[in-house]
Amino acid sequence: MKILLTNCNTTDSMTAAIAAQARASARPGTEIVAVTPGWGPPSCEGWYDSFLSAAAVLETVRHYPEAFDALVMAGFGEHGRQGAREILSVPVLDITEAAAHTAGLMGGRYAVVTSLAATFPLIEASLRDSGCWALCSGLYATGIEVLELDAEPDRTVARFLDEARKAVSAGADSIVLGCAGLASLHSRLDEELDVPVIDGVAAAVALAEALHQLGIHQPARPGVLAKAITERPLPGPTGGPQLGDPAASL
């Protein structure tokens, strides 16, 4: 099977890291094609970033020229999955949802350990929409920004371990990693902790394979794509009318 994997941001190195993680957990016959959206924020750390990212990723998916068997959307806590389900009939796996359902299948409650506390409201909203919020024992932040996670790997692992242990002693039965693309982090935590450690990218790939195996499809809504979407003009001198141009006001 072929899985289309979308990064939520425009940082190519993160796309590469996520793709590597996805390939490491995929079954032999599974092809992973990873794409970076052509526009949007370099990292998603809030609502503004997330809404831009959702549109950019949906456009990328819509214009992707080849067939694929499942979509994996890699952005922890980001928006967009319900839109993808309207324009596709293949399974759509968001890594936040996938991680939460995987944790649910292992029993008990999961905690999420992530980068910044500023992303808590987005993660909570995403988990609530996934239906799995009731299983979440808490959100924990390491205080390290997304683009810094890679900078000092040992410190990153140490901070994630600290927060994960705090979560476990407060009753968490599993740990969900609230970020993507950190394969070494996953394996280090897995070694050090007694409870399951769940990475959303790996989980989403395995679940995409499972849903493909089951042959389940949702109905795409043809009307959605039939609508004439006005394409965005190039902003500035070379493009059409300036966005937000007062002349555009009524």
Added chain:
Amino acid sequence: MKILLTNCNTTDSMTAAIAAQARASARPGTEIVAVTPGWGPPSCEGWYDSFLSAAAVLETVRHYPEAFDALVMAGFGEHGRQGAREILSVPVLDITEAAAHTAGLMGGRYAVVTSLAATFPLIEASLRDSGCWALCSGLYATGIEVLELDAEPDRTVARFLDEARKAVSAGADSIVLGCAGLASLHSRLDEELDVPVIDGVAAAVALAEALHQLGIHQPARPGVLAKAITERPLPGPTGGPQLGDPAASL
């Protein structure tokens, strides 16, 4: 005071209708400037439309060249408000939220009467995020598409009345109109029903004035706009690389 009013879709006639409604309910000294996003769907009737709309509206707001005292986002059940609050320090009034809080202030429970049942999940998600879902007695659909609401005004009023009466006899204490830009619908329902009928645009304008009067501001998050957003290239022959170009895959 000056209110920036954004339509969620690219249909200019709807922007004009919404602006008229806003002006009709505004106080004498309030200036309403209405803008249509430069790209996006002609109407929002699902998740895909809504995520595109959110990004287009946020870009429109971000690039709007003049100062304003409050933002009113006119799209019932659409995404984006939390993003606007990150890039602005003035009050941000989403018409869904504004209508629900207004209904809450009148006491009891409100029902929403809207166009299509397909929008229920979006409306529910928006009301849950607003914190006012607990006050909602139910969602009711007339089965009339957004762009058809204007076509046969009498039939539209009749269908809204039917559903509103159903809601009232099932216990609703007020009716929220789940669409924007239908001033005549609002006044007709108000005449015919004993319970308060709430239009989100009017409510949002009045509440924007109230919050302005109170002098409340939220802190914008400066880091959000400091990030270098990659602008979207023009799609197709005149633009940069094709979106979703397989060459972009890793």
Added chain:
Amino acid sequence: MKILLTNCNTTDSMTAAIAAQARASARPGTEIVAVTPGWGPPSCEGWYDSFLSAAAVLETVRHYPEAFDALVMAGFGEHGRQGAREILSVPVLDITEAAAHTAGLMGGRYAVVTSLAATFPLIEASLRDSGCWALCSGLYATGIEVLELDAEPDRTVARFLDEARKAVSAGADSIVLGCAGLASLHSRLDEELDVPVIDGVAAAVALAEALHQLGIHQPARPGVLAKAITERPLPGPTGGPQLGDPAASL
């Protein structure tokens, strides 16, 4: 417009302070008439106080001899608002509800900072009934009694600041003051904190003006006042039969 403002207790100095606060936030054309109930507790700090207060305030409103355009009920966490909505068709603004809805309109979650932890159950019940409990990140108590709040203003401000900062670092996006009549407290907190600080009296006045501007009314229930209420006899020697007189038992 004319707003009737009721204090929940019999302490005239608090009525005066609340009236001053209301007038400070009202628009030029708004008249504020403040009344003290003729009986009831000198301060409301529990369920017993609150139920007596609700009846005393409702009687005061019922017998108020002139017309008014909105009622503002000033008692944080106190009972009575649903009763007022049955006997009036003008908007009824309870300061607890008004503060919570205002916080909701600013986005995110609010914390309440109040006098004594003993009032938490009342405040929670009031916020649950308002439908805005889901937006509350927590209740915080300064440990200062209502009638002492004014005694040492600096200490009061310091304690409110401490609790508010605790709330903000635990994730609150705005602070609701859980008491009325402390204008200086409001302005001091507003200066010191980055998040919106919401005073229920000011919020209720601004929202009363907004609802009046919208022209919304709820239907009063005429049957409620048509019922023959037995007036309470004067207790003791000059009145009728002693309350709780064993002769009254069956």
Added chain:
Amino acid sequence: MKILLTNCNTTDSMTAAIAAQARASARPGTEIVAVTPGWGPPSCEGWYDSFLSAAAVLETVRHYPEAFDALVMAGFGEHGRQGAREILSVPVLDITEAAAHTAGLMGGRYAVVTSLAATFPLIEASLRDSGCWALCSGLYATGIEVLELDAEPDRTVARFLDEARKAVSAGADSIVLGCAGLASLHSRLDEELDVPVIDGVAAAVALAEALHQLGIHQPARPGVLAKAITERPLPGPTGGPQLGDPAASL
């Protein structure tokens, strides 16, 4: 033991009927003393009535001159119980709570069958505060007013049976009678239905006996009664200043 039983309204015939029901279900050694509040509404059918009733009943209890071992408050869906718990250390049994907990002890879910749908919000609020709302499968109304329940007993029984059967076929495991003082109604429904039928007065008496047997007390809050409550002056010519007298405004 001695149980003080308060009617929520001023209708003596209802006090007598409730007292008879309480005595019929009490154990041999239990004395029931029933009191009618000296003021307040003749029946409670809404929020206004209920808040007046709560204050009148609390005053009645406060001034009751003799000792007793438990208080039973007979008013389905009415306010006041938390206030009574602050001024008493003996168990306080509200018939709404008592009926709901009894239904909970029988397992499964209960439905409430009551007089008018207008009382649903009060009943729901009372059951939510009792913590037993999660067990309620629904509220059902017969459409018969409280003071008419006695007028045509056969029609009353027939309507209650209809609604109870509707509730059972929708999944209710027991039926709670949402009114007091109708002993014949209780026995007729009990005969006709397969599921438990629970009368709040009988349940409250039995539970008062159980709590007394267990020797449980809650701590009264002495400060509550230490406060100087301003007594209400007689309204009108013979009394003090007119309630709501404009001269009383600030």
Added chain:
Amino acid sequence: MKILLTNCNTTDSMTAAIAAQARASARPGTEIVAVTPGWGPPSCEGWYDSFLSAAAVLETVRHYPEAFDALVMAGFGEHGRQGAREILSVPVLDITEAAAHTAGLMGGRYAVVTSLAATFPLIEASLRDSGCWALCSGLYATGIEVLELDAEPDRTVARFLDEARKAVSAGADSIVLGCAGLASLHSRLDEELDVPVIDGVAAAVALAEALHQLGIHQPARPGVLAKAITERPLPGPTGGPQLGDPAASL
């Protein structure tokens, strides 16, 4: 009346202690017959134990050869009560449920103080099913295993007191003992704390008497017992086919 009292485990000394506690709180005419299940775990401290215990207790009840008027199931947080209600028409009192409803009848919120934190998920599940979870302010663990509770009574009391005080200062209005058979613990805590302390066995006995007094029955489901249950063969050499024998696989 006659109450059948089942211990959840096979430890006879605990059955004896529970029976003593039940008899101490029963009314004069109440006979308590206590039984130990003939198989199952020596103590229940997790899900596996609890499911075995539920089956063993249900078999014990089903085969109990004499009539009784109520069943009291003594196992805090253990499974089985809904099954007993299907095979019996007399009231079934689970001590977890009984304690929670008793706490609810005293008003406010209760905390549970129990042996090991490992039992929290079972206790939470049992309280959720009872409908009384909304009234629970928290679960607290002493860290002492069930079979050690008796070993050092003073240390046990001290640890329970510590946790109970923590709960009270965090807002609990009553304390539920999350274990059975410790009469001295109950009386010591009752002396030391200002809030009601509730023991599930005593509560269940008093409530069984109350429900019996009310004459309430639920309908047993005759079909349940009419089904031919395959009895379990003796495992090992003297019995039938080995459990889990690969020959039994299909």
Added chain:
Amino acid sequence: MKILLTNCNTTDSMTAAIAAQARASARPGTEIVAVTPGWGPPSCEGWYDSFLSAAAVLETVRHYPEAFDALVMAGFGEHGRQGAREILSVPVLDITEAAAHTAGLMGGRYAVVTSLAATFPLIEASLRDSGCWALCSGLYATGIEVLELDAEPDRTVARFLDEARKAVSAGADSIVLGCAGLASLHSRLDEELDVPVIDGVAAAVALAEALHQLGIHQPARPGVLAKAITERPLPGPTGGPQLGDPAASL
């Protein structure tokens, strides 16, 4: 990999049907070993059945003499999974949970269509514990008993289709089959309906393969099996003391 598959009841033909279904959806290298518990009810249609079944299945699993890589528990709405997770470190897939999580991964809300309405409380409890209750749009019953589902296949399919269509028009985005072992039912519904139709056995097998692929384990609790469980004596003449023997009472 090797999956141990347990039927919840003692009916061998159902074990065979479930095993066939599991094998049909398994990947080539997956071995399915299906076992029937040696005792317990012939079908599970209520709480009593379910608690007996849980103990019988747990014993079967505990005594199963060979290694396996995952456990699939086939009983829709039945108890026991949390107990299995305490005694195993391999993934435990309950078909109710597995179906609900699969539905969650497809987006939107699922409805369950099952045999008898009497099983609704069990199914609801199982889905609540799974954390996926928030995604359930409703439970629907065909009114056909478990052991009759096979008797008239056409009528069974027709009734399931009716209820599934009712669910879809009430807003369900997918259908979960609330029973096991009916492969033909699954394929017929899948053909006739536009929304995903999810069979718990197939879903559990695919998810067991996914979790195995991810290499996730939960920690077994060694203490659980270290406890000395008293084995049940053979009842009646050939066994030990009669269960519930009055001599066993204290």
